[in-house]
Amino acid sequence: MENVIAYSPFLMKGVTVTIALSVCSILLAVALGLLGAAGKLSERLWVQRIAGIYITIVRGIPDLVVMLLLYFGGQVLLNQIGALTGLWTYFELNQFVAGVIAIGFIFGAYMSETFRGAYMSIPVGMIEAGVSVGMTRITLFRRVIWPQLVRYALPGFTNNWLTLMKTTALVSVIGLEDIVYNGFAAGRATREPFTFMLIALFVYLVLTILSDTGLRALERRYTRGVQRGV
Template sequence: MEAVLQFSPFLLAGLKVTIALSLVSIMVAVLLGLLGAWAKLSGSRRTRRIAELYTTLVRGVPDLVLMLLLYFGGQMALNRIGNATGLWDYVELDAFTAGFLAIGFIFGSYMTETFRGAFLAIPRGQIEAGIAIGMSGFVLFQRIIWPQLVRYALPSFTNIWLSLMKTTALVSVMGLEDLVYNGYAAGKTTHQPFTFMFVVLIAYLVMTAVSDVGLRWLDRRYSAHLQRA
């Protein structure tokens, strides 16, 4: 316990990185999920095929493999484009940027199916009624589509968010000093790996519990009108 207290600032620094990585990654995933859902529901066959290729590719490749491919391959691609166009010099992606882009890209595919299913669950009559009374696309999305999209997507979103938080641990392989990386380093230094990995386990359980409470509150908020009805 004394060793844990001694390394607590080091562990807290790693915890902050893990939380920041999770939040930025989920924002990227939500954005890609909305774009992917729009593409899958598009009237263009080519757009639908691109979205289908994206979701199929991500779901068929292990997360760690895809993460490393994006980390090294993405950096190489950026530098080749820079050399060919002369728009920028050598670019080196740091582990945090590569991490949230890779995790966001991976979980964006799952968000695509989540948002697509949620959109299809919205009664078409409500959308048609909004169009009929002259709502613009933005107003229609804001007042009719988005509130129901969130409500229908929340159960699946909760599972994706919890999985995403755990997946951030893989970024430690790329050298990012997150909670897992710092916990392992502290355990190796003090020759107490079990103690520090147990602390990491507790930290993830706490983050999961807090997330679960927050998402349950959000679900109750968006379902309040149904309970009143």
């Protein structure tokens, strides 16, 4: 217990990094997901194909492989570009930024399918009614499409968010000091790895419970007054 107390600031730093990484990654994933869904729903065939290739490739490659490729391969690519253009001599990709890009890129593909499915669940008559009363595209999206999109996407979004939080543990392999990395380092230093991994487990469990509770409350708010099927 003394070791846990002594390393508590170190562990809290890891918790902060994990939360920040999760939030930044989900924001990027949502942005890419909306773009991917718009691409899949586009009337232009080439746009559909680009979005389809992105979704298919990402969902077919292990998350760890994507992260390692982006972190190590991305640095090599950027340094080669710098050497060719003369714009910079050496570029080192920040571990936090690499983690956000990798996780956001991965879950952007899953979010694309979540948003596409949610959009297709919106009754066509609601959109047609908005058009018939003269709504502009922005007004139609803000007043009709977005509220319905959120309602239908929330269950899938919740699952993706909970999975994304657990996926952040992969950043420990590239040296980012998240709760897993710091917990393992503290366990190795004190020769109590089991104790500190239990703490990391507890942290993820608490974050999952809080997230699930909050998102389910949000889902109830958006589905208020909506009759559910039995």
